[in-house]
């Protein structure tokens with residue numbers, strides 16, 4: 001999917017919501033455990049109930065890998081279901097990969113070609129040759145961890161090297177990578193006040209912003225400091241939406257939570273005009 005197609009979808013749906021499919025057998029409604037593939041049944045119900053309120057879904061790969069072959073099969077069914085039934089939706093494999101060049105190429109093939117995701121999250125720590133193999137794929141997007149939402153982000157990411165914070169170095173150096181036009185960045189909603197500085201380095205890039213909902217980040221602050229004329233934001237909420245209820249009404253409850261966020265986003269988009 002091209003970035004323009006994503007922007008068009010945001011305008012059409014008046015939403016820049018990404019729903020995280022962090023599907024955990026210990027948290028989904030108990031009655032679904034009787035199904036042949038409870039993970040897929042849960043995901044399908046959530047997707048069918050919320051697809052017109054969001055522009056992206058982000059399965060976190062850890063939740064699928066944790067269940068071995070069954071989990072991987074549910075992931076494959078989920079991405080296939082999305083690509084077949086809702087081809088306009090932007091899909092993100094939250095896999096946080098990155099390795100020496102030839103290994104990165106295999107990761108890229110796995111997620112972009114075999115699974116056919118539109119994008120993947122990548123850790124920048126191994127540098128240029130670990131990221132560029134992902135950037136070589138046309139109309140696929142590489143979402144580099146810049147400033148993450150967790151407390152541990154302060155261990156390294158905000159530390160200065162030669163007077164410059166590491167996350168800023170990640171942002172500016174990565175813009176020189178071959179294929180940098182395919183880059184997006186992860187910035188945690190819990191670090192909204194940093195967005196002003198971040199926008200000085202990457203004024204137009206799309207940012208994937210997790211941390212609204214269960215982690216307490218503010219949608220309003222993220223929009224105030226991070227929104228661009230082309231929106232430039234995908235705001236993720238996972239647990240706050242998908243686990244709104246563990247009863248029969250779980251999909252409707254998820255829809256209500258997604259609707260609350262979409263309505264708040266609509267107001268923010270109206271401010272742009």
Ligand SMILES: O=c1ccn([C@@H]2O[C@H](COP(=O)(O)O)[C@@H](O)[C@H]2O)c(=O)[nH]1
Pocket residue numbers: 020022060094147148149150186187188210211212213214215236237238239240
């Ligand atoms: O900095 C980061 C990077 C990734 N995540 C992931 O996003 C979701 C957030 O889930 P919530 O339930 O809405 O808190 C989850 O998959 C994280 O692994 C992040 O939170 N922060």
